[in-house]
Amino acid sequence: VYKRQGINAEYGAFCCSSPFIKQTNPKKMLRSKLLPDILQQSIGPEVKCSMLANREGKLLATSRDDTGNNSPTVAAIISNLWKNFEKAESPLGFLMLECENGRVVAVEVNRLFIIVYGGNNAQFGLLKAKAETLKNYLQGPLGEIKFLDGLGY
8 A cells, every 4th residue: 555645545645756757736746557567668579568666466567468468477476475585584685486387476666566477498597687687777767766664565
């Protein structure tokens, strides 16, 4: 749950300031429609999907090729695994998974997950590099989103 003054439910936008922020009075709103376009830049021959998910595993933005729609499942699995590592007091810098249908790399930025999903032949180094690049680009704008503590976000 985002701070009440931080979300505009009617437009689905978050309050913050950044290069892709719409300036409104008196608030600044994240242009959430731009997130899929930013994520789309990581899609390539080996990368099937890029996602931004919250700590509950719910997708905030996704960009993928047209080979399927298992993004919600992947986001929920990443969220669950990340939480389990945190409970075991083993903080993660990133998470790499090899699954039956592909490979996944996830990084955390401001209590959100950037997830990059590739095919079985995708190299983990490439997936990690794309996830880190997205993280570095989005860290400033997403760093300004305020979350309520104690609610699992």
